[in-house]
Amino acid sequence: PPAPPADPLGALAPAPAEDAPVPGLEPADLTGEQAGATIRSIAEVEAVAGDKLEGTLHEVETTTLNADGAIIKQNVKGTLTVNNPSADDRIYDIDVLLDNIESTDIGGEHVSVDELEPSKNHTMSYKVNGKQMMTLRERLDTNPSRSQERSLSVAINEDPGAIAMELEVENLSTVELHDVVVTRPLAEQMHFEMVGGADLDDGVITWTVGRLQPGEKQSLSLEGTISVSSTKAIKAGKATATYNADATVSSMAFRELDAFCRGFTYMRVREDERPDNWKCQAIFENRSSFAVDLTKLQVRMKGSDDLLFDIHDVDQDVTPNGKWESEERVVMAQSEPDFTYELVYTVLPRAVQTSEGSMTLEEKKLDVLEADVEKSYSTGSLRSYRNQKVQATMKLTNKGSAPINLMRVTDDIPGLFEAPSADQLTIKLDGKALDDDQFKVEMVEGTTLEKEHRSPDGQGHTMTLTIGTRGPLGLKPKKSIEISYPLVAPDPSPANERVDAPARIEFSAERFGPICTREPTATPSVKVVHNRRNFSAGKQAIPLGGKGRYEVLILFENNGDTALSDLYINDVLPAQFEIKDWEMKNGDGKRDDVTMTSEDGEGGLHIVWHVPKVEKGERLEVSFDIKGSGEVDAEALNRFHGVHFGDEIESEDLPAIESEEEATDAEATEEASSDDVEVKEETAPAMKFREDMLLRVMEAAGIDVAHRDEFVVFAAGYDHDDNGYLKKAELEDAAKAWNEQHADGEEAPAEEASAEEASAEEAPAEESAEEASEPEAAPEESASDAAEEKACMICNTMNAADASVCSACGYTFTE
Known part of the structure; x- marks a missing residue:
């Protein structure tokens, strides 16, 4: 500030009310001389008695960082405060000069305040951009056994998985940081063993770092486990670090801080004993409660350019209500000399620059690996000794929150099947076929997973399938991948009573991340069914009382391994006979679901009984009465006219099969x-x-x-x-x-259905x-031929005379 007026009492006169300065704190490009007092340390200032001019720069940093310590969002707010701590005295003509304002929006390096009444202060807010004092980093790894890359996925397993965490703080500034503390709340699924410098209380890790020198780094490494029971992504928690510093984040600092208080300067002049010699002394009186720093005093005699006093930065501060006296100087003059002087002083400044910071890491989510695996065969049973095809299908549905990017499938191919080729394999991701270079197939002899229920027909094969060979598979949550291929059983033997075909799928979200292993919810199993048709059938006409009356019995017994559908029992009555009553019975009584149809045909009345189903082991008896006249051919009356039936019906304990079905x-x-x-x-x-x-x-x-x-x-x-x-x-x-x-509506030409073709x-x-x-159509057989062989009543195949079972159809001969 400029020196006070030359009038020694002028400084004590109050200013007129209309000219009283209005307090304000705004940047100003004021010109003129500032006190230029040296900004001293707090300890030096505190050692001087009296009130001081208090100037404070305080900045508060709030920052969000990513895990690598890079800034995502930062907010640094600063406050410039000028305070008058005196309870009695005001200060005025306050000047603030600042250094390093480039990263702030304060507007200028010179800030002025007109005056501050006792116990008053004024503040000015500003913002800071592009500066950082400290950074925090965190490294999480859910598969620490693999050092190539860190991973952030976890798998649901019975046992907890390993997890490693490293926290690191680094001082990026040129000043010491103190009171550095890192806190890290843990997800409830995480459990860590504490090491030196860290404490765990109520699920929160507290790492007290203390002081960090410029450029210094410190880190904390912890190892633990993570237990996962849900497919929902795990919020890992946010690490936070706080610090304090005796400097600003922006590096802005006070260069000068000065103000005037109640004080004045005058010259004491007295004549020496020798005439015309005058002893002169400069005196400064401090009439306030402040400590005053005298920074400059220059005194001249009027009309002379020579300096009587040229004093800079007086060593002694002027205490409250104290005074300072210069040494005496002798001036030769015939009359009392007159002086001009320039005095520069300031209330002793107390300048403080501080900052505090809080930085929080962006929270990471640990995605969970989980999937449902299904494997099925298109049939659960095969017929013995027949070449059959089975379609194998394996489906994996992503049930977790992590994408599945790599899969390894181990699939047992049982020994009753031939090994499929790679080009028979179809892999569809969410309905779209994968490119051939995105998967790799390997086939080796022998099954790997199944140890008990193996096929006796061969050692089988193990198919190993790697999916995601070219790049990440990208199977998103709730999406599915399906693998299908045909299997051929060329000649399955009946010894395959139970053959299991397990599979195992290992999958991960990251190349070096944890692996989740799943097996199908149900392992497909096949068995070979050795069913053979075996039935007995026959007919007998028994004479009843009265001429031309007969009771006819027809027998059919299903002795095979399966039930039969749509049984048709055929009979032909000679033209001179008519049927009276009929019924069909089994072991449980009369069958009510049987229908009979009849029509005239060649040789007599053609009768057909339709039975919807004949159970395994079921015996049917058809009985009816006939009456006729004329000559009776006993052989024709007792001749069995056969049965035919539809498909075989597997018993309920057998799964459906897709092998060929034959009807006989x-x-x-x-x-x-x-x-x-x-x-x-x-x-x-x-x-x-x-x-x-x-x-x-x-x-x-x-x-x-x-x-x-x-x-x-x-x-x-x-x-x-x-x-x-x-x-x-x-x-x-x-x-x-x-x-x-x-x-x-177009029909084939009539000539295509010619009479000649129709007759065929x-x-x-x-x-x-x-x-x-008809008797005339039957060839005569010699007695010797009849003794050597006999014809089957069912299929007419000739068998040895002593055969009990037909070699072609299995019919059991009756005596």
Whole structure:
């Protein structure tokens, strides 16, 4: 500030009310001389008695960092405060000069305040950008055994997984930091062992660092475990560090801080004993409670440029209500000399620069690995000694919160199957096929996982499949990946009573992250069913009282391994006979679900009984009375005209199978065995089927029988299991497709169904059997031939005379 007026009493006169300065604290480009007092240390200032001019720069940092210590969000607010601590005296003409203001928005390096009344202060706020005193870093690793890369995924396992955490603080400033403390709350799933310098209390780690020298780093390493029981991502917690410093974050500092108080300067002049010699002394009186620092005093005699006194930065501070006296100087003058002087002083400044900071790391989430695995075979059972196909499917659904980027599949291929080739494998990620270079298939002999239920047919294979070879797989939560491939069982033996096909899938979110291992919720199992058809059938006509009356008994017993569907029992009555009553019984009584149809045909009345289902071990008896007249052929009356039936029905304890299903007709006569025929026409494929089943399907579908041969050729394309035999379901599929193809109403030309082709159709088994029953059609057999062999009543195959079971169909001969 400028020196006070020359009038010694002028400083004591109060200013007029209208000229009183208005307090304010604003940046100003004021010119003029400042006191230039040296900013002393707090200890030096405190050693001087009296009030001081208090100037404070205080900055508060609040920062959010990422785990590597880089700033995500920062807010540094500063406050410049000028305080008058005196209870009695005001200060005025206050000047603040600042250094290093570049990173602030304070507006200028010179700030002035007009005056401050006793016990008053004024503040000025500002902001700081681009400065940082300290940083905090954290390194989490959920798979510390792999040092290549840190990972942040965890797997749900029975045992807790390993986890490592390292905290690091670094002083980025040029001053010492003190009171450095790091706190780190832990997720409830985490458990760490404490080391020196760290304490754990109520789930919070407290690491007291203390002091950090410029550029110094300190770190804390902890190891522990993490237990995961839920698929929800785990919030790992936020680490926070705090610090204090005796400097500002922005590096801004006081260069000068000065103000005037009540004080004045005057000259004491007295004449020496020698005439015209005057002793002169400069005096400064402090009339306030402040300590005063005299920084400059220059005194001249009026009219002279020579300095009588040239004093800079007086060593002694002027205490409250004290005074300072200079040494005496002798001036020669004929009269009392007159002086001009310049005095610069200030209230002793007490300048403080401080900062405090708090930084918090962005919270990390630990994603959880979890998945459901399903493996299935398209069938659970296979027929013995038949080449069959099975479709294997494995599906993994991401049930966790972490993406699955790498998978390794270990899959047992049982020994009754041939090993699939790599090009038969199909892998779909969320319905879209993976590129071939994104997975790798390896096949080795021998199963790996299954130890007990293995196939005796061979040692099997282990398929190892790595998915994600080119790059991250990217299977997001709730999405699925499906692996499918065909298996061929070329010749399964009955010894395969139970064969298990386990699998294991290991998957991870990161290349070096923890691995989660899962197995299918249910292991597919197959068994070989060794079913063989075995039944007994026969017919006997018993004479009753009265001429031409007979009771007829027909027997059918299912001795096979499975139930039979759609049993048809056939019989032919000679033309001169008529049926009176009939009933069908089994071991439980009368069967009410049986229907009988009859129609006149060649050889007599053709009768068919339809039984929907015959259980395994079930015995059926049909009994009815007939009455007739005329000559009776006993052999024709006792001739059994055969049965035929549909598909075999597996028992309930067997799973559904997709192997080929065969149906067999059984006829007692020579013609009965012709129900399963091979189409003879050169234009037709070599395909087998049941003629009656074919005709029934065509009739149900509304297909004219005139198109039989064309339909047979067409139906050959619907042999789904490629076994050369058309089942009912396959015939129905073909009929449906036939009608769709001919839906435009166009019909095949009539000439395609020529009379010649129509005549090629084989007669129904019943008619053939009736024809065979006519005495004149039966060839005579010599007694010697009859003694050597006999014909089966069911399939007409010739067997040895002493055979008890038919070698072709398994029919049991009755005595």
